[in-house]
Amino acid sequence: MARGNQRDKAREANLKKLAAQKSGNTKSGSEMAREKEAVAQKMREKQAAADAKRAAEAAAAKK
Structure with a gap:
C-alpha cells in the first residue's frame, strides 16, 4: 500500500x-490601480444612489 x-x-x-x-x-x-479605481467608482455610484433613496424617504416622511 506504499x-x-x-x-x-x-x-x-x-x-x-x-x-x-x-x-x-x-x-x-x-492594472491593479485601474481595477481599484473602477471598484471605487462603482461604490461611489452605489453610495450616491443610497443617499438619494434616503433623501427621498426623508422627504416623503416629512409630508
Whole structure:
C-alpha cells in the first residue's frame, strides 16, 4: 500500500502548489490601480444612489 501513500502525498503537494499559484498577484501595478479605481467608482455610484433613496424617504416622511 506504499504506492497509495505516494499518490496521496503527490496529490497534497500538487494542491498546495496550485493554491500558491492562485493566491499570487498576477496583475501589474497599472492594472491593479485601474481595477481599484473602477471598484471605487462603482461604490461611489452605489453610495450616491443610497443617499438619494434616503433623501427621498426623508422627504416623503416629512409630508
